[in-house]
Amino acid sequence: MRVAFLSSEAVPFAKTGGLGDVAGALPKALVGAGVDACLIHPLYDTTDRGLIEEKVFDNLEVDWLGGRRTVSVYLSYAAGAPAFLIDAPEYFARGKVYGFGDDHYRFAFFSRAALALLGRLGQAPDVLHGNDWPCGFAATWLWAGRQWGGFLGQTRTLMSIHNLAYQGLFDPGDLYRLGFRGGEESNVFMSNGAASSLKAGLMTSDAISTVSPRYSFEIQGHEQGYGLDWLMRQRRDRLVGITNGVDYDVWNPETDPHLPAHYSAEDLSGKLECKLELLRRFGLPEEPDRPVVASISRLVAQKGFDLIKHVAWEMLTAGAFFVSLGSGEHEYESFFQWLKDSAPNRVGIYRGFDEPLAHQIEAGADIFLMPSLYEPCGLNQMYSMRYGTVPVVRATGGLDDTVEEFDPEEGTGTGFKFGPYNAHALLDKVREALYWYTRKDAWGRIQSNGMRVDNSWGAAARKYVRLYHALFDL
Ligand code: ADP
Ligand code: GLC
Numbered sequence: 095m096r097v098a099f100l101s102s103e104a105v106p107f108a109k110t111g112g113l114g115d116v117a118g119a120l121p122k123a124l125v126g127a128g129v130d131a132c133l134i135h136p137l138y139d140t141t142d143r144g145l146i147e148e149k150v151f152d153n154l155e156v157d158w159l160g161g162r163r164t165v166s167v168y169l170s171y172a173a174g175a176p177a178f179l180i181d182a183p184e185y186f187a188r189g190k191v192y193g194f195g196d197d198h199y200r201f202a203f204f205s206r207a208a209l210a211l212l213g214r215l216g217q218a219p220d221v222l223h224g225n226d227w228p229c230g231f232a233a234t235w236l237w238a239g240r241q242w243g244g245f246l247g248q249t250r251t252l253m254s255i256h257n258l259a260y261q262g263l264f265d266p267g268d269l270y271r272l273g274f275r276g277g278e279e280s281n282v283f284m285s286n287g288a289a290s291s292l293k294a295g296l297m298t299s300d301a302i303s304t305v306s307p308r309y310s311f312e313i314q315g316h317e318q319g320y321g322l323d324w325l326m327r328q329r330r331d332r333l334v335g336i337t338n339g340v341d342y343d344v345w346n347p348e349t350d351p352h353l354p355a356h357y358s359a360e361d362l363s364g365k366l367e368c369k370l371e372l373l374r375r376f377g378l379p380e381e382p383d384r385p386v387v388a389s390i391s392r393l394v395a396q397k398g399f400d401l402i403k404h405v406a407w408e409m410l411t412a413g414a415f416f417v418s419l420g421s422g423e424h425e426y427e428s429f430f431q432w433l434k435d436s437a438p439n440r441v442g443i444y445r446g447f448d449e450p451l452a453h454q455i456e457a458g459a460d461i462f463l464m465p466s467l468y469e470p471c472g473l474n475q476m477y478s479m480r481y482g483t484v485p486v487v488r489a490t491g492g493l494d495d496t497v498e499e500f501d502p503e504e505g506t507g508t509g510f511k512f513g514p515y516n517a518h519a520l521l522d523k524v525r526e527a528l529y530w531y532t533r534k535d536a537w538g539r540i541q542s543n544g545m546r547v548d549n550s551w552g553a554a555a556r557k558y559v560r561l562y563h564a565l566f567d568l
Pocket of ligand 2: 111112113116256257305338469470471472473492
């Protein structure tokens, strides 16, 4: 089974969120499951050049905008599977990954170059596995080209949805210039008057996966379908949910190089050192018995910050520290600044993206908040569990699939979950968690239950392998 895995971000080359973690780990896990997998990824100016092994092509020709464009391609083994990095500076040397008016051109070019690269490598993959809207173009081109048979005529396509809300919308007037002719080739893009690369990919791929089973059902409904629920229902026999894994080479408190001390489920003493160091890092008083409640996230409505805004003050009056790492919408950034100014001895905030600090917070915190409005999978609740930090989550998407409610009678469970999207429900659960935090035996049990859960990528990789094979029986 030969698989070409396309992603616009993958650790260690680029990361803006969970897709980076997944695309950095899954190809490696596929190789471990016996798949001949490679990653295809843009070479950004922010990518560390030290990760590059060699230049493999300096003259890859790509059909583009009615002409030809030549790019270089580099090879890296830093993600544990061969990664081909496409070097097109005018598109990818812009200081950040997304957020430009011509993003659809940038990632359409990436998709086009990926197909050209496969041709140049001379071995058609059995499966082209695309992720999110940037890769919708590749699946669509492959589908459009199939009518002529040819080199990729037998290659099957899988599109993975990591977040249905980001649809890669652009002006349909650009479709022709991008190389899509009229008729069906353009119709597949149309979504409420705009062109959507995600919709085109989901229309034309042989199958669709999402990153948790529950999310695969939720997106078939109006509330979470973001206007594409009809398509998800129409293709539900081609839609499956496979829960993300955790890369324990990167997220493991026994070995994590970012931590001041290491620890395990058998011996948690290092976690206390991590907590004290975290308090110092944020200039907070060293009060080890006071619980640290934490959040690490893009500051966007999806992540439930409207609820956090309502309960933050009560959390502090109930005796907790609160620590937040993230940047995003102004409304939430200014709220956290206000909270910090109002309670400087209880609140620590860092506005920005800081990978080492994310690890240090996972280790030093006691409780992790993820009251998401929706969550395709979510990784931080799983990282938290491994770091002995108890998650408080809303029962949605992958959060519901991966966190088990604590049952004090049985001593089972890994965290706390609430259902309705409202601040009372969150506050009740936070209070419940704060109560159990004071009962050291019970708390130790929840921590240990979470730390022993095995969310490694192996099981998920085997499910993908079965899915790849099933694409040939459709
Ligand atoms: P999403 O992809 O929707 O943002 P996930 O929970 O799947 O949510 O993954 C988020 C990833 O991004 C995690 O690895 C998390 O630690 C990381 N992350 C989010 N915000 C920051 C930040 N400000 N600094 C460092 N890492 C962050
Ligand atoms: C998206 C989702 C998140 C998921 C991640 C990786 O960014 O918002 O829930 O964990 O992709 O699949």
